[in-house]
Amino acid sequence: MKAESNNLHILFFPHLAHGHTIPALDMVKLFAFRGLKTTIITTPVNASYISKTIQRTKSFGLEIDVRTIRFPAVEVGLPEGYEHAEFVRNDVEMLNKFLQGLALLQEPIEKILQELRPDCLVSDITYPWTTDAAAKFGIPSLIFHGSSFFTSCTGACIRQYLSGGHSFSSEPEHFVLPNLPGNIQFSSKNLSSPSDIETLITRLIKQSIQAQGESFGMIFNSFYELEREYVDYYRKTLGHRAWSIGPVSLCNKDMEDKAGRGKDASMDEHLCLRWLSSRKPNSVIYVSFGSVANFADSQIQEIAKGLDHSGQEFIWVVNNCGGSQKDGKDWLPEGFEERIEGRGLVIRGWAPQLLILEHAAIGGFVTHCGWNSTLEGITAGVPMVTWPLELDQFYNEKLVTQVLKIGVTIGETKHGAHIESEALEKAVSRIMEGEEAEEMRKKAKALGEMARKAVEEGGSSYSDLSSLIQELKLLRQGST
Structure with missing residues (x-):
């Protein structure tokens, strides 16, 4: 990317969770590649996850600083060091305390804003109070939305409804959501979440919606060609200022950059890639449910059976989802690993997902439909089996299956639904074999090409980022 000579200073404050920090760090690199000074605010534990990436950027001559602030874990009733979402994700009481701790970060954030006086603060959508914090010092604030335009439009239409x-209880089981472009059909049973989680999330969403209206605008990790109808709806019909600058993962050019996103991989990336290179093109199904899925042991066994009976070659990433079993052995069906030897690869822990998805041997992706994974699958040109587990993942599934038509659903799911092995076996076969699979693969690969062109000079995302930088320059000149 071509650097632009200017001294804008952008301050970034990502959410303390891998699914938010990883794309935020990619975004920081994009701004830094354009010649801007960038600073990331995080906590000590979270700083350790990004330290290697930050060190590598220095070899590119990028100016990325890190400022750490203490997370008030003890003050809100959490153990010291519990400053990352993965520590509290599956305990509602601890999650509530964690969110209380995030709100207490406003004072240290304001001290840094007062000290550094950046030209802009880019904060995660989970920090709605940062808009007011930045306004105290006359600093424009941008909100980073970690999901799709489609999800934002869907949420707005649901609120209108x-x-x-x-x-939803008064609607038939399947109905078209009014006002949302595309006549998208939803199931009433997956438009709500458990009441205890709903209370926490709903409160945060309401605060975030208000913050959107008061901020300078929104940044999305997406690209115009992917969801143009929903970008236009968000900007024109809903009236929000927004810039689409993704896929941000494409800022990672070499193997070390791609392998180094997030935590250290649990399997050597070279070993994993050698295994893939011994397979035929489009012959391997990749199975991963993100960093926070927490399946019961019985569900893990069903996944194992489905993959075994499908007869397909596969890579299965088991990360944080083996119930109470830590070593990943007790919950596997007896003789499973012996039966799949040579045909399947099980990775227990963190996987180099970008490298895996981009490999020519990968022909399909079983995903929970988190936006990072969904967009990474699209960017790699891989069709998907959709298995949403919670929240906006159900909306992303609709984008993949009904709008883009590059995936098939595992079946009618809802929060916490148990999926039988036969459903997985059937869906994997649909995505890997036959004319339908080939048609989806062609569409997916075309979208992957569009994604790469979008971030190149002259592409839609490149131009959107240039436009945003120019607006920030003019804003600074107007304030001097």
Whole structure:
């Protein structure tokens, strides 16, 4: 990327979770490649996850600083060091305390804003209070939205629907959501989440919606060609200022950059790639449910059976989802690893996902539909089996299956639903074999090409980032 000579200073404050920090760090690199000074604010534990990446950027001559602030874990009733979402994800009481701790970060953030006086603060959508914090010092604030335009539009249409006195319980099991472009069909049972989580998330969403209206605008990890109808709807119909600058993962050019995103891989990337290189093109199904899935042991066994009976070659990443079993052995069906030897590869822990998805041997992706994984699958040109587990993942599934038509659903799912092995076996076969699979693969590869062109000079995402930088320059000149 071509650097631009200017001295804008952008301050970034990502959410303390891998699924938010990883794309945020990619975004920081994009700004730094354009010649901007960038600073990341995080906590000590979270700083350790990004230290290698930050060190590598120095070899590129990038100016990326890190400022750490203490997370008030003890003050909110958490053990010292519990300053990352993965420590509290599956305990509602601890999650609530964690969110309370995040709110207490406003004072140290304001001290840094007062000290550094950056030209802009880019914060995660989970920090709605940062808009007011930046405004105290006359600093424009941008909100990084870690999901798709489609999800944001869907959320807005749901709120319109509910505000009109309607309820999902009064609708048939399958219905088209009013006002949302595309006549997208939803299931009423996956438009709500457990009540305890709903209370926490709903409160945060309401605060975030208000912050969006008061901020300078929104940044999305997406690209215009992927969801143009929903980008236009978000900007024109809903009236929000937004810049689409993704896929941000494409800022990682070499193997070390791609392998180094997030935690250290649990399997040597070279070993994994050698295994893939011994397979035929489009012959391997990749199975991963992100960094926070927490399946029961019985569900893990069903996944194992489905993969075994599918007859397909596969890589299965088991990360944080083996119930109470830590070593990943007790919950596997007896003789499973012996039966799949030579045909399947099980990775227990963190995997180099970008490198795996980009490999020519990968022909399909079983995903939980988190936006990072969904977009990475699209960028790699890989069709998907969609298995959403919670929240916006159900919306991302609709984008993949109904709008883009590059995936098939595992079946009718809802929060916490148990999926039988036969459903996985059937879905994997659909995505890997036959004319339908080939048609989806062609569409997926075309979208992957569009993604790469979008971030190149002159592409839609490149131009959107240039436009944003120019607006920030003019804003600074107007304030001097």
